[in-house]
Amino acid sequence: MTEHSVDSNRTCPVGRSLDVMGDRWSLLIVRDAFDGVRRFGDFQRGLGVARNILADRLRKLVDADVLVSQPAADGSAYQEYVLTRRGESLFPVVVALRQWGEKHLFDRGEKYSRLIDTDTGKPVPVMTPRTAGGSPLPPAQTRVKKVV
Amino acid sequence: MTEHSVDSNRTCPVGRSLDVMGDRWSLLIVRDAFDGVRRFGDFQRGLGVARNILADRLRKLVDADVLVSQPAADGSAYQEYVLTRRGESLFPVVVALRQWGEKHLFDRGEKYSRLIDTDTGKPVPVMTPRTAGGSPLPPAQTRVKKVV
DNA sequence: GCCTAAAGGTTGCATTTTGCAACTACATTG
DNA sequence: CAATGTAGTTGCAAAATGCAACCTTTAGGC
Numbered sequence: 001m002t003e004h005s006v007d008s009n010r011t012c013p014v015g016r017s018l019d020v021m022g023d024r025w026s027l028l029i030v031r032d033a034f035d036g037v038r039r040f041g042d043f044q045r046g047l048g049v050a051r052n053i054l055a056d057r058l059r060k061l062v063d064a065d066v067l068v069s070q071p072a073a074d075g076s077a078y079q080e081y082v083l084t085r086r087g088e089s090l091f092p093v094v095v096a097l098r099q100w101g102e103k104h105l106f107d108r109g110e111k112y113s114r115l116i117d118t119d120t121g122k123p124v125p126v127m128t129p130r131t132a133g134g135s136p137l138p139p140a141q142t143r144v145k146k147v148v
Numbered sequence: 149m150t151e152h153s154v155d156s157n158r159t160c161p162v163g164r165s166l167d168v169m170g171d172r173w174s175l176l177i178v179r180d181a182f183d184g185v186r187r188f189g190d191f192q193r194g195l196g197v198a199r200n201i202l203a204d205r206l207r208k209l210v211d212a213d214v215l216v217s218q219p220a221a222d223g224s225a226y227q228e229y230v231l232t233r234r235g236e237s238l239f240p241v242v243v244a245l246r247q248w249g250e251k252h253l254f255d256r257g258e259k260y261s262r263l264i265d266t267d268t269g270k271p272v273p274v275m276t277p278r279t280a281g282g283s284p285l286p287p288a289q290t291r292v293k294k295v296v
Numbered sequence: 297g298c299c300t301a302a303a304g305g306t307t308g309c310a311t312t313t314t315g316c317a318a319c320t321a322c323a324t325t326g
Numbered sequence: 327c328a329a330t331g332t333a334g335t336t337g338c339a340a341a342a343t344g345c346a347a348c349c350t351t352t353a354g355g356c
Contacts, residue, residue, distance in 0.1 A: 004176070006196030012261050013249030014179045014242055020253065021245075022172045024343095028152070031162045034287050040304050048154035050344045055305060077352060078303065086252045091287045092244040094162055095277045097169075100241055101161030104234050105168065111295035113160050117279055118291055129243045129275045131265055139182050139239045141266055147259035172314095188333055198315045203334060225323060226332065 011147050020064050021090070025049055025057050030066065030087060031094050038080035039072070066090070092127065099126050159295050168212050169238070173197055173205050178214065178235060179242050186228035187220070214238070240275065247274050 009015035021027055025047065032046050044054050058081055061067040066087040072080045083090075098115055103126075106112050115124045129137040157163035169175055173195065180194050192202050206229055209215040214235040220228045231238075246263055251274075254260050263272045277285040 004172075004196065006194065008194060008261075009176065009196070011259060012179070013246045013253065015176060015249075016253040016260075017245040017249035018172060018175060022170075022175065024152075024166060024170045027166055027170065028157065028163060031160070035292055041302085044304090046154065046156060048152065048157070051305070052307080052345090053343065056342095076303095088287060089251065090248055092276050093241070093248055096240040096244040097165040098161045100238055101163075101165035103237065105161065105164040111159060112164075113156075113295050114293045115290050116293050117285060118289055120280060122280060124277055124285060124290060125280055127275060127277050128240055129272055132268060132270060132273055137265060137272060139236060142263050142272060143266055144183055145262045145264050147261050189331085192333090199334065200316090200336080201314065204314095224332090 008146075012144075017093075020066070021093070023057075025053065026061060026066075027090075027094065027097065029054075029057055029061060030083070030090050033067065033081065033083045033087065034091065034094060038082060039078065040081070043081070061087070095124065095127055160292075165241075168214070169241070171205075173201065174209060174214075175238075175242065175245065177202075177205055177209060178231070178238050181215065181229065181231045181235065182239065182242060186230060187226065188229070191229070209235070243272065243275055 003019055004010070004015050009019075021030070028047055028049075029043060032043055037043055037046060040054065040058070043049070043058070044051055047054070049057075058067065058069070062069055062081070064086075065084055067081045068084050069079050069081050072078050095115065102112060102114075116122065117124055129142075131137050131141075151167055152158070152163050157167075169178075176195055176197075177191060180191055185191055185194060188202065188206070191197075191206070192199055195202070197205075206215065206217070210217055210229070212234075213232055215229045216232050217227050217229050220226050243263065250260060250262075264270065265272055277290075279285050279289075
């Protein structure tokens, strides 16, 4: 996770986010954490990631205040990794990736796991950027204003 | 960009999205493409990525139908890389990463580039998953339904 | 308490990916 | 037609990753 050296990547929030989360495993760890996974071994089995890499990523995510490691709630002496507020606020990122994958990366008829609103039992609606007025905001109607 | 081997990563749209986009550069390339960057050299200078890596990523993004390479519109003999519809629909992903970074990755007073609604000149509102009724949907009110 | 197995890592080594610099090929400019 | 710019490719060194073995602490059976 080398830092992006060019200056525009330092002042761009997208670049900074990817400095923290932009590797093959970190966002999958966070996804599983949203699904309630908390223990090292469960992350490891669920992801199929090498144990040393998982240990490294968990450490970095804790350092980045995305996860916190705390004594397990179930009374056992082991500890567990839980999303912080900062980690929880990655929810839109994970949902956006999910919805993009759902739309573009599966063949017709191919099954995939779905994200459900537990209050209604229905799939979560597609999320999109919106104007202040609430209407969908296409990319062409935006631009990035560079820092002063 | 090795494929994630464990089965749950193949049926999870998040996992599949990250198989395609989950490296340090692909989403930055797409971000710059949203900003209007089209040419190899402009991506290279803007990102500071090694040229061989950029060539490899552009090739993979074209293979994944995120970008299309076509003759340059400006009459020059070179070609340019433009977002496909599939690529354009990564907009929510890029915006979500941006908004997470804005909120959590900058110190008070530190400047960062902002995404502006060109119709109003105001920053794009924070995007969040919503229920069918339109109210914000917290992670705890969702669950992933595994495939049958 | 004692033994065994599982959990949660760490370490060493082979493989893969990345970064850097040099090189090539073609196009454009003067 | 020489010089410069664009768009790569190639070779090699450095870093990240994957894999297996090892270690230490905890949990469970007796």
